[in-house]
Amino acid sequence: MSRGPDAKPDDAKLFATRLALFYAALFIGFGLYQPFFPIWLKAKGLSDAEVGTVLACGMMIRMVATPTVTFLADRSGVLSLAIVICASATMVAFLGIGMAEGFAMILVGVLITSFVWSPMVPLADAYGLAGVARRALDYGRIRVWGSVAFMVANIVGGVALVIIRPEQIVWMIWLSLVPLAVASLMLVRDQKEVQTGPKGPSFFNRRFVLIMVAVAFLQASHAVYYGFASIHWKAVGYSGFVVGLLWAVAVLAEIVMFWVATRFARDWRPTTYLLIGGAGGFLRWALMAFDLPLIVLAPLQALHAAGFGLVHLGTMAYLAARLPAHARASGQGTVSVAIGATMAMATLIAGWLYARVGAYAYLAMAALCLVGLAVTLVARAMPIERPGLPAGGEKDAPQPQREGAGG
Numbered sequence: 001m002s003r004g005p006d007a008k009p010d011d012a013k014l015f016a017t018r019l020a021l022f023y024a025a026l027f028i029g030f031g032l033y034q035p036f037f038p039i040w041l042k043a044k045g046l047s048d049a050e051v052g053t054v055l056a057c058g059m060m061i062r063m064v065a066t067p068t069v070t071f072l073a074d075r076s077g078v079l080s081l082a083i084v085i086c087a088s089a090t091m092v093a094f095l096g097i098g099m100a101e102g103f104a105m106i107l108v109g110v111l112i113t114s115f116v117w118s119p120m121v122p123l124a125d126a127y128g129l130a131g132v133a134r135r136a137l138d139y140g141r142i143r144v145w146g147s148v149a150f151m152v153a154n155i156v157g158g159v160a161l162v163i164i165r166p167e168q169i170v171w172m173i174w175l176s177l178v179p180l181a182v183a184s185l186m187l188v189r190d191q192k193e194v195q196t197g198p199k200g201p202s203f204f205n206r207r208f209v210l211i212m213v214a215v216a217f218l219q220a221s222h223a224v225y226y227g228f229a230s231i232h233w234k235a236v237g238y239s240g241f242v243v244g245l246l247w248a249v250a251v252l253a254e255i256v257m258f259w260v261a262t263r264f265a266r267d268w269r270p271t272t273y274l275l276i277g278g279a280g281g282f283l284r285w286a287l288m289a290f291d292l293p294l295i296v297l298a299p300l301q302a303l304h305a306a307g308f309g310l311v312h313l314g315t316m317a318y319l320a321a322r323l324p325a326h327a328r329a330s331g332q333g334t335v336s337v338a339i340g341a342t343m344a345m346a347t348l349i350a351g352w353l354y355a356r357v358g359a360y361a362y363l364a365m366a367a368l369c370l371v372g373l374a375v376t377l378v379a380r381a382m383p384i385e386r387p388g389l390p391a392g393g394e395k396d397a398p399q400p401q402r403e404g405a406g407g
Contacts, residue, residue: 012135015188016142019128022083023146025183026120029176031153035230035247036161036169039240041106042231043166050103052351055227057107058114059347062340069119070126070333079127079329080187086123087184089116091177098170118340122332127190129320139316144258151251158244210379211271211318212335216342217372218278218311221285221365223346228354228361236291246297250304257309270321271380273314275373280306282369289362307369 041051073082093116097109132139153176160172233243284303292300315335323331346368353361 011188012137015131015135016137018183018186018188019131020142020145022124022180022183022187023128023143024149025180026124027146027150028153029173029180031150031247031251032157032169032173032176034226035154035243036157037173038227038231039161039166039234040169043169044101044106046103046106048228048231048355049351051231052227052347052354054103054107054110056344056347056351058110059118059340059344061111061114062118062344063337065115066119066122066333066336066340067330069116070122070329070336073119073123073126073329078190079123079130080184080189082329083120083123083127083187084181084184086116086120087177087181090120091174091181093117094170094174094177098174118336119333122336123329125316125319126323126329126332127187129316131188131190133320138262139320140258140261140313143316144255147251147255147258151248151255154244154247154251156244158239158241158247161240161244207379207382208322210375210382211274212338214274214278214372214375214379215311215315215335216338217368217375218274218281218307219339220342220346221281221368221372222308223343223350224285224354224361224365225288227347227350232354232359238294242294246301249298250301250308253302253305254309257305258313261310261313268314269380270314270318271376273310273317274376275380277306277308277310277314278369278373278376280310281308282366282373285362285366285369289360289366291359 038051038055041054046054069082069086073079076082090113093109093113097106097113100106100109128142129139131137132142157169157172161169164172229246230243233246234240238246280303284300284307287300288297319331319335346365349364350361353364
């Protein structure tokens with residue numbers, strides 16, 4: 001694939017390097033927040049149901065924050081500026097969580113922080129996909145550095161948890177947000193683009209909606225894992241270091257997937273990614289419902305490469321092909337809202353189930369994977385509808401992954 005007329009080699013290298021650094025900084029925070037923030041909530045005296053409520057409400061705020069922020073970012077046409085504002089606001093807002101006491105105040109702090117933190121992933125993906133397409137870069141090999149940082153944060157956080165008290169976890173997370181603000185300032189500033197493509201939401205046809213529903217179910221199947229895996233592993237006797245390593249195994253598999261996917265899956269349709277990824281997720285959750293020995297549990301986490309990695313790559317490939325320039329951020333935001341709403345409901349259910357049946361709550365997550373797989377199959381059987389083309393007016397042929405495919 002040749003570079004665009006405005007893509008110089010030095011510019012492409014600078015863009016890729018700074019975007020990779022930003023993804024790394026962004027996912028350092030997530031790598032500490034996801035596995036260890038629930039432990040901090042428990043250390044602050046919250047019940048399992050209250051932990052689930054706090055985490056779910058933090059996700060629910062996406063339904064307001066993400067479409068609002070991404071719409072305003074699309075209207076401005078300069079996504080890099082929106083990223084800087086959100087990164088700086090997140091660093092400031094998280095201080096409120098650290099100083100909060102009691103369920104109500106912690107919940108308020110999480111809601112405020114999530115309002116500015118949750119839009120950052122769709123903003124970064126919209127900004128990144130546009131820049132990658134313009135410069136003919138490999139999205140997977142840039143995004144992989146976010147996963148590397150996530151894994152390192154898992155390990156470092158696990159080691160730190162052996163040294164520090166659980167009540168101090170929140171400050172460890174806050175410190176990780178400082179390089180995020182710095183990295184956002186280093187991003188190559190994007191230029192406001194002339195609006196091209198459909199002026200309305202014509203890319204939201206039935207097939208698009210079904211694929212995004214499938215993605216939402218497949219990603220929401222991680223609710224028990226994200227909310228209660230660390231708590232459960234600690235409860236059955238694993239140290240904070242082992243907990244961090246278990247998370248790290250999952251992310252290492254994800255890293256390998258991002259790095260090699262364009263080599264073996266270049267001609268896959270996005271729905272192929274979803275089907276294989278959903279099958280891997282189903283197997284993982286069905287087995288994790290039982291307290292398997294560590295020698296089995298650790299390698300089982302490698303299925304994260306399928307359940308998250310392939311599903312994410314398939315989603316990005318589909319969106320890259322579907323979203324017009326003037327709707328990149330809001331389109332990503334809409335998808336993020338669908339995933340966030342489904343994840344929030346799944347997390348509320350996860351908290352209720354985990355409090356009653358423990359690890360058997362993973363069986364409900366396996367069921368979500370089955371729903372996601374079924375919806376994917378329905379969408380895959382439908383004819384492609386592209387803006388300006390009648391339904392069924394285009395052959396559903398595979399396309400190179402970095403360019404995106406019809407589905």
